[in-house]
Amino acid sequence: MDVRQQHVLLIEPNKYEGQILTDLLRFAGVQEIRTETNAVTGLEAVAGGAFTLILMELDCEGVEGVAFTRRLRRMQQSPSRKATVVLLTKRLSRPVAEACRIAGANAAIAKPVSGATLVSTLNKVFANPRPFVEDANYVGPCRRAGIVTAVAQRRRRSDVEIARPGADVRELIARALTGVDDLVSGRQARAGACEDLLDEIRERAAQAEDGPLMRVSAALANHLDARESPIGRAAIGACVDGLGALASAGGDPERAEIAERVCDSIARATRAAA
Numbered sequence: 001m002d003v004r005q006q007h008v009l010l011i012e013p014n015k016y017e018g019q020i021l022t023d024l025l026r027f028a029g030v031q032e033i034r035t036e037t038n039a040v041t042g043l044e045a046v047a048g049g050a051f052t053l054i055l056m057e058l059d060c061e062g063v064e065g066v067a068f069t070r071r072l073r074r075m076q077q078s079p080s081r082k083a084t085v086v087l088l089t090k091r092l093s094r095p096v097a098e099a100c101r102i103a104g105a106n107a108a109i110a111k112p113v114s115g116a117t118l119v120s121t122l123n124k125v126f127a128n129p130r131p132f133v134e135d136a137n138y139v140g141p142c143r144r145a146g147i148v149t150a151v152a153q154r155r156r157r158s159d160v161e162i163a164r165p166g167a168d169v170r171e172l173i174a175r176a177l178t179g180v181d182d183l184v185s186g187r188q189a190r191a192g193a194c195e196d197l198l199d200e201i202r203e204r205a206a207q208a209e210d211g212p213l214m215r216v217s218a219a220l221a222n223h224l225d226a227r228e229s230p231i232g233r234a235a236i237g238a239c240v241d242g243l244g245a246l247a248s249a250g251g252d253p254e255r256a257e258i259a260e261r262v263c264d265s266i267a268r269a270t271r272a273a274a
Helices: 015-027 039-048 065-073 094-103 115-127 169-185 192-207 211-226 230-248 252-273
Strands: 007-011 032-036 053-057 084-089 107-110 132-134 139-141 148-150
Touching (some): 007 015, 015 032, 015 053, 015 115, 015 211, 032 039, 039 065, 065 084, 065 094, 065 139, 084 115, 094 107, 115 148, 115 211, 169 192, 169 211, 169 230, 211 230, 211 252, 230 252
Parallel strands (some): 007 032, 053 084, 084 107, 107 148
Antiparallel strands (some): 132 139
C-alpha cells in the first residue's frame, strides 16, 4: 500500500503542530487530507467519511486517542472503522503503547515527528497488515501481532555553540542559513549543528506562537538529509528563501503567505518526482 494513496484524517488540537503534520503528509505525496482540531468533530467525520488513515494526538480533550480508537472500531456503519490508526504523543512509553494496542491502534509515534519517521512507520504497518478481528471483547487489528512504535530521535548536541542566551531570532536564522549553505556546498559534512539551530528557531517560534516560522524551519530540518537528491535541493532552496523572507516580513498575512508558498513549492516538487 502506497502512502501517497491514503485518504487521511488528521486530528490535532494544536493548530501549529497540525500545520506541520499536514506539511509532512503533503511532502510525502498525500493529496487527500482532512484536518480536525478535536475528537468530537473527528468522530463526526469518521461516521460518514471513508478514511484509510487516521493520525490523532493521543491527548485530545473530551475523547482521548485510546477511547476514540476503541469507539471507532465498534462503529458498525462507519466506512472508516478498519482504517489504519496512528496515535501521536509526547509521552510514549511501553504502558502507553500497550494501551494503544489493546484499543485497536496500528501504531504509536512519539512527538516531535519527522517526515522520515512518519513514512517509515507507515511503510512498516502497510508491509505487514494485521488481520482485522471482530468478537465480543475486541474489534480491531490482531493484537497478537503487536503494535508498531517509533520514538523521537534524540540528537547529540554538537560541540559548536548553538545559541547565546538572549540571541535574537534573526541572528539564529542567519546562522542557520549559513550552516545550510555550508552543507549544500560540501564545506560541512554533517547536519547536526544546523539541525540544532533549526530546533532552536522552532522552539522560539513555538513560544511566540509564530506558526509560519515553525512550519518553514521544520520543513527545512526535514529535508536536510535529502540534500543530495533533486527533491531535497528544491525543498532546501524554497525553505532558505522562505526563512530569509520571514526574517524581515511584517504582518501575519504576509508571513502566512510566505510559509504557504514554501510548502506548496515543496509539495509540487514531490509530486513532479513521483
